[in-house]
């Protein structure tokens with residue numbers, strides 16, 4: 001289990017892509033870092049090579065039972081959470097348009113990308129009530145979810161990220177008096193399995209945009225939407 005002191009960071013969907021990089025950087029920075037992953041073997045493979053205190057635990061954000069078990073595991077092994085990065089996501093549905101979109105797929109996408117983050121936040125919030133500095137919830141969103149710029153592209157994904165942004169506002173408002181800062185972050189277009197090989201940004205660059213919202217000071221912003229530390233329109 002390792003060191004029993006120091007902040008605990010949880011990253012969902014941490015076995016590949018941006019989540020894996022964010023987890024590696026948080027662990028290197030001294031967070032006791034928990035990789036929430038659907039497949040523990042793939043999570044352990046991802047954790048190899050990370051430095052610091054890293055553990056892997058099973059988490060399917062779409063499965064309420066899995067989220068409850070994950071929260072119980074965290075309570076037992078760490079007893080607290082300081083940083084929650086809601087990173088897990090699916091379905092960048094560039095092949096769909098709004099009028100012909102498969103609504104079952106839209107529902108499944110919302111269940112992971114928006115309700116999944118909500119489920120995990122609900123389950124982990126009791127572990128964040130310790131009032132230490134540095135408590136953060138970072139919802140990894142996308143400019144695709146910006147209502148200001150929204151077109152017809154990737155409708156399931158776009159709607160799910162708009163909903164995730166709403167969750168950011170809701171949680172930020174509820175936790176405002178509690179000292180937990182809650183923000184949405186867009187990592188930019190990043191070369192991952194989701195972003196594809198043509199994406200101009202590296203995983204490290206995307207992760208840096210996410211990590212900014214972890215590292216802001218306790219009097220930093222809450223309830224905002226940012227990329228690279230700069231506000232994005234809702």
Ligand SMILES: NC(=O)c1ccc[n+]([C@@H]2O[C@H](COP(=O)([O-])OP(=O)(O)OC[C@H]3O[C@@H](n4cnc5c(N)ncnc54)[C@H](OP(=O)(O)O)[C@@H]3O)[C@@H](O)[C@H]2O)c1
Pocket residue numbers: 012013014015016017018019036037038039059060061062063086087088089090112116140141142143186187188189190191192193194195196199
């Ligand atoms: N890449 C981009 O250009 C880009 C742009 C804007 C925003 N984003 C956002 O950045 C975040 C990370 O994206 P990425 O590009 O790194 O994606 P990725 O490479 O496709 O990785 C997605 C991760 O989410 C996990 N995941 C999916 N469903 C899950 C579930 N039900 N429970 C737990 N984990 C689940 C996956 O696990 P499995 O391996 O088990 O599938 C995987 O670890 C996402 O929120 C994405 O929307 C990405």
